[in-house]
Amino acid sequence: MKNSLLVTDARTKKRNAKEARFKAYGLSAIIVAMLALAVLLTSVVNNGMSAFQQTFITLQVPLPADKLDKVGNRDPADMAKVTTIGYNPILRDALVAEVERQGLTTELSAKDIGEMISKEASATVRDRVLANPDLVGQTVTFDILASGRIDGVFKGRVTMESAALDGNTSPEALILAQQLAEAGVIETKFNWNFFTAPDASDQRPEAAGLGVAILGSLYMMLVVLFLALPIGVASSIYLEEFAPKNRWTDLIEVNISNLAAVPSIVYGILGLAIFINFMEFNQSSPLVGGLVLTLMTLPTIIISTRAALKSVPPSIRDAALGVGASKMQSVFHHVLPLAAPGILTGTIIGLAQALGETAPLLLIGMVAFVREYPAAFSPESGLFGEASTALPVQVYNWTQRSDPAFVERASGAIITLLVFLLIMNAVAIYLRRRFERRW
Amino acid sequence: MEDMIHMDRAMSTQQDIKISARNVQVYYGDTHAIKDVSVEIDDKTVTAFIGPSGCGKSTFLRCINRMNDTIDIARVTGDIRIDNEDIYDPKVDPVQLRAKVGMVFQKPNPFPKSIYDNVAYGPKIHGLARNKADLDEIVEKSLRKAALWNEAKDRLDAPGTGLSGGQQQRLCIARAIATAPEVLLMDEPCSALDPIATAQVEELIDELRQSFSVVIVTHSMQQAARVSQKTAFFHLGNLVEYDDTDKIFTNPQDPRTESYISGRIG
Numbered sequence: 001m002k003n004s005l006l007v008t009d010a011r012t013k014k015r016n017a018k019e020a021r022f023k024a025y026g027l028s029a030i031i032v033a034m035l036a037l038a039v040l041l042t043s044v045v046n047n048g049m050s051a052f053q054q055t056f057i058t059l060q061v062p063l064p065a066d067k068l069d070k071v072g073n074r075d076p077a078d079m080a081k082v083t084t085i086g087y088n089p090i091l092r093d094a095l096v097a098e099v100e101r102q103g104l105t106t107e108l109s110a111k112d113i114g115e116m117i118s119k120e121a122s123a124t125v126r127d128r129v130l131a132n133p134d135l136v137g138q139t140v141t142f143d144i145l146a147s148g149r150i151d152g153v154f155k156g157r158v159t160m161e162s163a164a165l166d167g168n169t170s171p172e173a174l175i176l177a178q179q180l181a182e183a184g185v186i187e188t189k190f191n192w193n194f195f196t197a198p199d200a201s202d203q204r205p206e207a208a209g210l211g212v213a214i215l216g217s218l219y220m221m222l223v224v225l226f227l228a229l230p231i232g233v234a235s236s237i238y239l240e241e242f243a244p245k246n247r248w249t250d251l252i253e254v255n256i257s258n259l260a261a262v263p264s265i266v267y268g269i270l271g272l273a274i275f276i277n278f279m280e281f282n283q284s285s286p287l288v289g290g291l292v293l294t295l296m297t298l299p300t301i302i303i304s305t306r307a308a309l310k311s312v313p314p315s316i317r318d319a320a321l322g323v324g325a326s327k328m329q330s331v332f333h334h335v336l337p338l339a340a341p342g343i344l345t346g347t348i349i350g351l352a353q354a355l356g357e358t359a360p361l362l363l364i365g366m367v368a369f370v371r372e373y374p375a376a377f378s379p380e381s382g383l384f385g386e387a388s389t390a391l392p393v394q395v396y397n398w399t400q401r402s403d404p405a406f407v408e409r410a411s412g413a414i415i416t417l418l419v420f421l422l423i424m425n426a427v428a429i430y431l432r433r434r435f436e437r438r439w
Numbered sequence: 440m441e442d443m444i445h446m447d448r449a450m451s452t453q454q455d456i457k458i459s460a461r462n463v464q465v466y467y468g469d470t471h472a473i474k475d476v477s478v479e480i481d482d483k484t485v486t487a488f489i490g491p492s493g494c495g496k497s498t499f500l501r502c503i504n505r506m507n508d509t510i511d512i513a514r515v516t517g518d519i520r521i522d523n524e525d526i527y528d529p530k531v532d533p534v535q536l537r538a539k540v541g542m543v544f545q546k547p548n549p550f551p552k553s554i555y556d557n558v559a560y561g562p563k564i565h566g567l568a569r570n571k572a573d574l575d576e577i578v579e580k581s582l583r584k585a586a587l588w589n590e591a592k593d594r595l596d597a598p599g600t601g602l603s604g605g606q607q608q609r610l611c612i613a614r615a616i617a618t619a620p621e622v623l624l625m626d627e628p629c630s631a632l633d634p635i636a637t638a639q640v641e642e643l644i645d646e647l648r649q650s651f652s653v654v655i656v657t658h659s660m661q662q663a664a665r666v667s668q669k670t671a672f673f674h675l676g677n678l679v680e681y682d683d684t685d686k687i688f689t690n691p692q693d694p695r696t697e698s699y700i701s702g703r704i705g
Contacts (some may be wrong), residue, residue, distance in 0.1 A: 245511055315548035319611070321509060323561035323618055324538035333560070334550055 044411050044418070051412025054191035054206065055151040057117065057180070061094040062139040063129060074133040087122035088114065091144065099176065102183045106176045116173055118145035120200060120207035146186060148206045148405040150177045154188045157404060194412060198371045199394065205405035208398070210413055212370050216286050216388030217355060217420075219376065223290020223384060224297055224354050229347050231294075232301030239302075240309040241331050260299035267296045268360030276364060283365040284387040286374065292364060293354040300353060304346025308339035341435040348428035352421050358392040366393050391417045457482040457622060457652040458503060463517035465498050465507065472498045474676040476517075480669070485644060485653045487667035487684065489660060491699065494673040496656045497545075500624050503654065504540040505533040521622065538565050541615035541651075545627040547607035549599035549614070554591050557599040557610055558582060561618035577617055584650075585613035586643050605636025612643065616651070623647060625655040629662065641666050660700055664688050672696045 003009065008016070067086060071078040092114030099106065099113060106113070121144035128142070129135050145151075149169035152158035160171045180186040197209025243249045271292035275281045281288045312335045320330035361367070366389050374386035389397070391413060398410035458480040465473035473495045480486050488496035498507065505526060507513040519526050526536050538561070549557050558578045561567075568574035578595070582588040587609045591602075599610050608628055615623060625644070629637040644666045647653055657663050663670050664684060671681040672693075680687060680696045691697045 313548075315544065315546055316550065317509075318506070318544055319548040319550060319614075320560075321506065322504070322537060322542040322544065323564075323614060324534050324536075325560075325564055326534045329564055333564075338551065 044414050046411075047408055048411025048413075048415045050155040050157075051194055051408045051415075052191055053155070053188050054193065055146040055154050055186060055188045056143045057095065057146050057186050058141065058143055058184075059091065059094045059098060060139050060141050061090060061125065063090070063136050065137040068129060069133070069136050074136065076130045076133055079130060079133060079136070082126075084122040084126055087126050091117050091121055091125065098185055099180070102180065102185065104176065104179050104183075106172055108170070108172050108176060112170065112173060113176070115168070116147055116150050116177060118147045118204055118206050120204045121145050145206050146177070148204070148403060149173070150186070151188075151206050152405060153177050154181065154186075155408070157408070194409075195416070198373065199369060199389070199397070200371075201369075202401055202403060205401070205403045205409060208406070208409055210391065210394060210416060212373055213389045213391045213394035213413070214416075215373055216289070216366065216370075217391045219286035219374065219384045219388065220290040220293055220390060221351055221355060223287060224293045224351060225347075227290070227294040228297045228301050228350065232298050232347070232350075233305050233343060236302045236305035236309060237331060237336070240306050241335070242327065256299050256302050260303060263359075264296055264357050265359040265363065267292050268363030270295065271360060271364050282381050282385045282387065284368045284370065284389070285381065285385045286388050286390075287382070287384040288364050289361050289366050289388075289390060290384065292360045293357060296357065296360065297350040297354045300350040301343075301347055304349070305339070305343045308342025308346065309335060311342065312338045341432045344431045344435075345428045348424050348431070352424045352428075355420060355424070356392055356417060358390075358396055361390050361393050362396070366390050367397060369397075391420070455482040456480070457521065458654075459520045459523070460499075460502075461518045461520075463499065463502060463515065463519060465495070465502060465516075466514045467498075467510070468512040472676055473502070476673075476678040478671055478678055478681055480652060480654060482652045483648060483650075484669060485648050485655060485667040486669045486671065487663035488654065488656045488671050488673060489658075489663050489699075490673035490679075492658070495676040496671075496673045497626050499673070500626055500654060500656050503622065503624055504537050504542055506537075506542065508533055538618045539620055540622040540624060541618060541620035543608070543611050543615050543623065543625045543628045546631050547604055547611050549602070549607050549610050551598060551600050553596045554582075554599045554602070554610060555595040558613050558617045561614060565618055567617075567619065581613040581617040584616055584647070585609045586639065586646075587613055603636070605632050605639055608632060608636065608640055609643065612640070612647075616647070621651060623651045623653045625653065627656050627658060630658060637662070660688070672699060674699070 065072070067090065068082055069079050070082075092110060095117060096110050096113050121142075124144060125142055128140075147169075149158050149163070149166065150173070153174050154177075158166075158169065158174065160174060163169050163171050163174050177186060193207070194209045195214065196211045197207060198212045200206075200208040239249060239252065271288055275288045275291050276283055281291075316334050316338065317330050320334045321327075325333065365387075368387060368389065370387050370389050372386070374384075374388040377383050378386055395410050395413045395417065398406045398413065456479045458478075460479075461477045463473055463476045464471070476495075476499060488500060490496050501507045502515055502519060503521075503526075505515075507515055515527065521536075521540065525531070550560065552560075555578055558581050559568075559574050562574060562577045568577055579588060579592075582591055587606060590606060591610075599607065602610060608631070612623075612628070628644075629640050632640065641662065644653055644655065648668075655663075655666065667684045669681070670684040670687040672679045672687065672691075672695075674695050680691060680693045682692075687696065688700060691700060
């Protein structure tokens with residue numbers, strides 16, 4: 001029988017089967033990747049969304065002058081002698097009075113009722129009073145934080161069963177909290193403090209926020225941007241356009257590629273040895289963190305910049321040189337503008353990588369518990385020299401805490417970090433689309 | 440020195456000699472690409488370099504404005520003079536030389552900028568225009584000379600890369616002549632163009648002869664015959680024959696030239 005085109009021969013069948021199998025492998029690989037991503041995002045969002053909500057108690061607090069301003073002159077310096085311990089009973093009594101006013105009955109003692117209030121609340125009220133001494137003597141309405149356990153009730157974290165086994169709360173407190181919520185005294189609302197407040201100690205997870213970490217990460221990104229971008233772009237332009245092609249430049253090129261593959265913790269050790277031990281910059285400072293991340297990001301920026309420069313067609317260089325432009329004019333007038341989208345994309349990807357980096361920061365002490373907002377500049381510690389922490393380190397920090405309320409905080413911080421990364425990548429894509437030119 | 444100029448003048452019949460190359464050798468690494476080429480190119484003349492691929496005609500062309508300098512492994516020896524000045528003298532800045540010796544490349548390569556900026560770039564970096572009006576005038580003059588003014592005058596702000604292939608090549612010619620060069624080098628300027636665009640560019644080359652010395656590298660013997668007054672035939676890095684175009688095509692002296700133009704080698 002002669003070969004007919006209408007009959008597929010064995011060889012063609014085999015080739016087609018091979019192609020179909022390859023397509024199936026590819027598709028299943030993508031499905032696995034998407035599933036992994038979906039599981040990851042769902043678990044993070046499930047755990048973390050509640051961090052953006054917080055439970056507050058609306059209290060009318062009488063501020064007795066005889067207790068808060070013993071001298072009687074409304075001078076904040078004198079009033080500061082009353083510590084937060086002095087404010088605790090005032091808040092407790094206010095809540096007990098509120099429970100009575102709502103006509104609720106409970107077996108809880110006044111002390112137990114007082115424990116429904118966050119330990120952070122007295123500090124909040126004290127700060128408000130010291131900032132405005134005229135409040136003393138009046139009855140003022142405050143939105144104060146509920147304790148972590150009470151907060152957990154409204155987020156499903158604390159149940160009757162767990163409360164019965166818990167030394168810090170009791171089923172009665174849960175019932176009272178729910179009654180107060182029905183009365184509108186306790187409500188759960190959006191938690192801006194999560195983005196602005198500093199970290200808080202183990203006993204008050206409800207007050208912990210990302211303020212210091214976001215500020216620290218921002219400072220570090222500024223350091224990285226202002227150091228890594230010019231150094232990286234300048235060295236790539238030199239290597240790509242000006243340097244003679246010889247054994248030395250080959251060696252440099254190989255080493256830059258190797259640097260990109262060095263584990264980040266190695267940069268941490270380097271930073272610890274050089275910036276802290278030798279140059280004696282402050283520990284935990286965004287300056288040192290930024291320098292370490294700069295070293296880590298440089299290879300990424302150099303490699304992507306060189307790729308962008310390489311992708312500019314040589315005919316453009318010829319054209320510029322042909323009309324009598326100098327080498328530098330041809331690079332800066334023609335090559336660099338065409339390579340800019342690639343350079344920007346590489347830089348932003350490098351920054352995003354640096355933003356999420358944790359390991360080197362642990363080594364230079366950014367894992368410390370920091371409650372003070374770091375100033376960008378201070379005369380004692382210089383530019384970006386004040387102790388700070390960073391977003392990914394804050395996540396690491398919170399996952400180490402014992403109180404289960406920190407689980408939602410850690411996941412919330414991860415969501416915040418992911419949103420920042422998403423925004424940066426979106427900007428990178430936008431810039432690439434916007435400035436991409438065709439030739 | 441003076442004597443040499445006089446001698447040169449005496450040797451050339453009616454034309455001045457613009458470019459004079461003596462014993463030029465070019466090496467790419469270990470490859471000997473141009474072997475001992477000596478040639479004298481007249482002013483206000485179109486000179487064509489023909490020859491099979493890889494014969495070194497483009498390489499030699501790129502010696503005249505020192506574009507080979509940009510290739511690391513290229514090495515040029517010998518003596519190339521323009522107006523009797525050695526262009527490989529250490530005192531010569533190639534940037535200044537290239538303003539004097541313009542170049543048009545094989546593939547149209549306009550900058551991805553507006554038509555106006557393409558033409559204005561050269562004059563701008565060489566400081567040829569004192570103000571915007573000057574620059575406008577140079578741009579218009581160059582575009583007119585390149586026979587592109589009528590098509591482009593209404594869209595000077597449009598990107599140069601949006602033009603058709605033939606228009607792009609004429610834009611590149613306009614860009615090259617905007618710096619007021621004395622010599623115009625063209626490296627197969629029509630190889631990427633269709634016959635109509637080719638005819639336009641050839642017509643243009645003939646007009647440019649009034650103002651410049653034009654050296655054109657071409658694969659097409661018909662093109663060489665149409666546009667040039669003098670033709671040089673290169674083969675395997677050697678300059679085989681250099682004479683008036685008519686003579687080369689009707690009465691070649693060297694058997695290799697004859698084989699090439701009759702289509703037996705190439």
